[in-house]
Amino acid sequence: xxxxEQDPGPFNVPEGATVAFNCTYSNSASQSFxxxxxxxxxxxxxxxxxxxxxxxxGRFTAQLNRASQYISLLIRDSKLSDSAxxxxxxxxxxxxxxIPTFGRGTSLxxxx
Amino acid sequence: xxxxxxxxxxxIKTRGQQVTLRCSxxxxxxxxxxxxxxxxxxxxxxxxxYEEEERQRGNFPDRFSGHQFPNYSSELNVNALLLGDSALxxxxxxxxxxxxxxxxxxxxxxxxxx
Numbered sequence: 001x002x003x004x005e006q007d008p009g010p011f012n013v014p015e016g017a018t019v020a021f022n023c024t025y026s027n028s029a030s031q032s033f034x035x036x037x038x039x040x041x042x043x044x045x046x047x048x049x050x051x052x053x054x055x056x057x058g059r060f061t062a063q064l065n066r067a068s069q070y071i072s073l074l075i076r077d078s079k080l081s082d083s084a085x086x087x088x089x090x091x092x093x094x095x096x097x098x099i100p101t102f103g104r105g106t107s108l109x110x111x112x
Numbered sequence: 113x114x115x116x117x118x119x120x121x122x123x124i125k126t127r128g129q130q131v132t133l134r135c136s137x138x139x140x141x142x143x144x145x146x147x148x149x150x151x152x153x154x155x156x157x158x159x160x161x162y163e164e165e166e167r168q169r170g171n172f173p174d175r176f177s178g179h180q181f182p183n184y185s186s187e188l189n190v191n192a193l194l195l196g197d198s199a200l201x202x203x204x205x206x207x208x209x210x211x212x213x214x215x216x217x218x219x220x221x222x223x224x225x226x
Binding site for chain 2: 004034049089091094097101
């Protein structure tokens, strides 16, 4: 099992739709969780952090489910500009310290 | 407010050569991390520098080494290049006192090894 897993997609949705992605992780002791967005041939950009109590920023909601070891990202009222790859990053233990471990990303395509 | 800058943007090397990539962090940031991103994959953590020392390291061989300078800029060196080292190399900066996962990435250096 990969340490951080994401469905690569693509998720193909119409404008205005609600879409959700999950990211599963292998280490129950992980403490830090974030979502990044990466446009084609560009660098990743920080989207939002994921707290135990959940986190909402406009149309975006991030949730953490420690029992099932996954984080989620919900996008409401999708816009064309939301088309991108969404990367999760989780702190995973390696050699006695925790290092940031990215998933391979989930591709989202929002069409008119 | 200057963001993270990296140089060069593209580089072509042959197997066995050595390469040096450079990064300047975002203004106010003192921590630099390096990542390798292969096509279709997420960034893979190479190492992180803080106070001119390697603070953390991912699962990369010793051929990958780095340095951080007193002005917080950083270099990534790769020796004895392999075809498999072809990738986008990303630098990310953060603050040493904040959450290191709140990072700002540079545009990357695309390395092609032939």
